[in-house]
Amino acid sequence: MKRKLIAAIGIAGMMFSIAACGDSDDKSGGSDKAGDTKALTVWLTVDAQNNWPELVKAADAAIKAKHPGIKINHEYYGWPDKNTKLDAVLATDKVPDVVEMGNTEMLGYMVKGAFAPLDTSKLENSDAWLDGLKASVTYDGKTYGVPYYAGGRVGNWRKDIAASVGVKTPPKTYAELTSALDKIQKKEGSKFSAWYQPTRDWYAAMSFVYDAGGSIAKEEGGQWKA
Structure with a gap:
């Protein structure tokens, strides 16, 4: 069964992405629905693992509160390795349900149709997204990701x-x-x-x-x- 990433999450440097268990290639009429998922595989970068593990735990807790019994499995990758691994599994049934993406990585995957569009009306605070982050997850008028975080830049002035x-x-x-x-x-x-x-x-x-x-x-x- 071919799986297709539903979304990728954007940040001023990153994105998430959610995958559906079935896609338009499934002609059986009985494709799995994301709401029926009992387990989620989440790919994050080592940045999340090392710098904000408590935030990851809080997100997991929020999801489990809304979907009792769901299991969340995490895999962590370095930036240079993540997309190589993702490209290798996109045409298989090993696609992650959620994957963290850099904002500069998003376009290539959106153009190729690796992500399916999201209904932003169902996403909390979507009307408050920063314009720069919203643009990084938008292609051809459709939204394919959710802003995750933005990085700040500092200049030193003598x-x-x-x-x-x-x-x-x-x-x-x-x-x-x-x-x-x-x-x-x-x-x-x-x-x-x-x-x-x-x-x-x-x-x-x-x-x-x-x-x-x-x-x-x-x-x-x-x-x-x-």
């Missing part, structure tokens, strides 16, 4: 160096930031970097691109153009 060029408060806009950095760079000279980014991090870079109205790609006539 007040002493900024004050040396007359900048007394941290910048609040991109224009204020570049203006302050230009002043610092001019004062410190070519052997100093006013802006320090430890790696070629496209996550960080795209924040500025989006803020300026840009994007990685746009859809035109059914095709994506960079």
Whole structure:
């Protein structure tokens, strides 16, 4: 019996996904329903295992309270290994019922039809999802995942160096930031970097691109153009 993932859960970096025991390939008319499931297999990353195990337990408890007798089995994977394992089982009956996905991983699976759409009206707080997270689990007008968590980013601001060029408060806009950095760079000279980014991090870079109205790609006539 072929199983098909119903959803994937999104975060500002992740998603969940729920699988149905039967899908449209089942012609018997008696396909299993998710509501009849007596056990769930949940794939999470080692981040959840190491950093928020109590949250996982709380989620399990909430599900068991609504569905007495249900058993929940967890499997934990590293980010590099999870999708390789998922790809290997998608066409089998070993598909997990729930899988944590990164927001940048979602599109490929949604486009290929690995996930079935969700009815967001049945999901708590779906009207309060952050726009960025909602977009990461949406394709062609349909929702395929549920936001799981978002990661915060922190920038360090050297007040002493900024004050040396007359900048007394941290910048609040991109224009204020570049203006302050230009002043610092001019004062410190070519052997100093006013802006320090430890790696070629496209996550960080795209924040500025989006803020300026840009994007990685746009859809035109059914095709994506960079």
